[in-house]
Amino acid sequence: MIDIEAILAAPDRSPEARAMDGPRRASDMVGAAGLEPWHSVLELEPGKGWFTDILLRLIEPEGQLIVQQPALLDDFFGKDVFNKIRRAGRPNVTYSSSPFTQLSAASASMDRVLWVQGPHEIWFEPQPGLSFGDPNLVFAEIRRILKQDGLFFVVDNLASQDLSQHSSGQLHRSEPKNLRKYIEYADFDLVQMDLSWIESECDNLTMPTYSPSIHLRTSQFLQIYMPR
Numbered sequence: 217m218i219d220i221e222a223i224l225a226a227p228d229r230s231p232e233a234r235a236m237d238g239p240r241r242a243s244d245m246v247g248a249a250g251l252e253p254w255h256s257v258l259e260l261e262p263g264k265g266w267f268t269d270i271l272l273r274l275i276e277p278e279g280q281l282i283v284q285q286p287a288l289l290d291d292f293f294g295k296d297v298f299n300k301i302r303r304a305g306r307p308n309v310t311y312s313s314s315p316f317t318q319l320s321a322a323s324a325s326m327d328r329v330l331w332v333q334g335p336h337e338i339w340f341e342p343q344p345g346l347s348f349g350d351p352n353l354v355f356a357e358i359r360r361i362l363k364q365d366g367l368f369f370v371v372d373n374l375a376s377q378d379l380s381q382h383s384s385g386q387l388h389r390s391e392p393k394n395l396r397k398y399i400e401y402a403d404f405d406l407v408q409m410d411l412s413w414i415e416s417e418c419d420n421l422t423m424p425t426y427s428p429s430i431h432l433r434t435s436q437f438l439q440i441y442m443p444r
Contacts, residue, residue: 218253220246223273236266239432241414245332246274248408248438249369255327256280258319258361261289261334265297272300277308282321284312286348289337317349321361329358332371333436335395339385351381355402359443368404368441370395371413373434376421388425392437404441413438 220243224234237243245267251257253276262268262283275281283297290313301311312320316338337348348354358368372395375384381394396406414436418429425434 218246218251218274220274223270226273229269233266233269239414240266242267242270245369245371246270248440249328249330249367251328252279254278256282256321256325257328257330258282258284258321258326260284260316260329260331261286261337262297263293263333265300267330267332268297268300272304272306272309275308277306279308281309282312282326283310284314284316284320286315287313288315288342288346288348315349316354317357319357319361323360324363326361327363327366328369329362329366330369332369333373335370335372336385336388336390339382339390340388341386351398352401355399355404359402359404362443364443366443367407368399370399370439370441371436373425374411374419374421374437379422387423389421389434390437392439396439399439399441403444405444406439407442408438408440410438 224237224242251274253274256279257271257275259268259271262285268283271281283301285297298311301309314320338351338354341347372390373388375389375391377391379391381391384391392411416433416435418433419435423430
């Protein structure tokens with residue numbers, strides 16, 4: 217059984233990481249995802265590695281952790297997570313810089329796929345003609361690597377229901393109903409949804425998430441899927 221409070225209270229965690237635990241609902245995320253120390257987990261787009269650090273403490277040697285961040289994101293996030301995993305030096309933990317359309321896991325091998333504040337990326341174009349992959353191919357890859365009883369855990373920045381998923385992606389957001397259509401098309405069923413996972417009074421759901429008035433203070437939603 218996971219003692220998530222002990223993990224979060226570890227004395228070697230940075231003050232910056234600790235400060236994010238409450239606002240981002242770290243303990244609730246672990247519980248909602250049903251994570252276990254023996255699970256095989258793939259974390260997509262770890263960013264600067266806040267949740268990666270928790271997973272490194274949670275997943276034990278009998279489990280497996282793959283952290284995948286496409287090289288296209290290095291200009292934004294840097295190599296913090298790559299260096300963190302290299303320093304950990306654990307044989308059951310690997311880092312991949314492959315694109316979202318080429319997940320670095322065998323078919324039906326993962327108990328959990330976690331994508332926190334990230335699915336919108338596949339509708340975002342850093343520059344004309346450059347993308348992070350076709351949504352249908354990305355979600356099909358996630359379906360490929362999940363075990364039949366596995367879970368796909370999603371948290372993303374909430375977009376106004378008036379926006380298309382493509383328009384939402386340009387704002388670094390997702391519109392829940394539209395996102396659900398894409399994921400269910402890849403042979404998933406929605407098993408849990410919380411549109412009020414994180415609520416922010418200052419977020420009108422239509423601004424880019426990097427806007428100074430809402431940066432790191434966006435409203436977010438949760439969706440959990442199981443292979444059909």
